[in-house]
Amino acid sequence: xxxxxxxxxxxxxxxxxxxxxxxxxxxxxxxxxxxxxxxxxxxxxxxxxxxxxxxxxxxxxxxxxxxxxxxxxxxxxxxxxxxxxxxxxxxxxxxxxxxxxxxxxxxxxxxxxxxxxxxxxxxxxxxxxxxxxxxxxxxxxxxxxxx
Numbered sequence: 001x002x003x004x005x006x007x008x009x010x011x012x013x014x015x016x017x018x019x020x021x022x023x024x025x026x027x028x029x030x031x032x033x034x035x036x037x038x039x040x041x042x043x044x045x046x047x048x049x050x051x052x053x054x055x056x057x058x059x060x061x062x063x064x065x066x067x068x069x070x071x072x073x074x075x076x077x078x079x080x081x082x083x084x085x086x087x088x089x090x091x092x093x094x095x096x097x098x099x100x101x102x103x104x105x106x107x108x109x110x111x112x113x114x115x116x117x118x119x120x121x122x123x124x125x126x127x128x129x130x131x132x133x134x135x136x137x138x139x140x141x142x143x144x145x146x147x
Contacts, residue, residue: 063099
């Protein structure tokens, strides 16, 4: 039960972040895993008429981040680095990113993520290193206000 409450608090914290008012994503967090979905809008396109790379990064970093924070119950984690690989462009539909923890050390959590289009075809991959911050989760809006 403690884990489930932690996961729901993280989900609420994510959805209440001001930036997500622009993207309107959905998120599901479980142990060492996070899955995020978002509908593509034309306003997310670059000049050549396809999804801008910043969206690829955001989706995969967010999935890796929340997969990592699923194993840390007291502090917010921070992205130390995230490498993004763009595989193919996408112009419509719903995209889904999945992040999963692949390694945990005393000071770092390593997560991998991938991004697929509405047909399940891979459009991006990435991996990140996440570290525990000094920011208490209990002090953050959304997380602390969950009932």
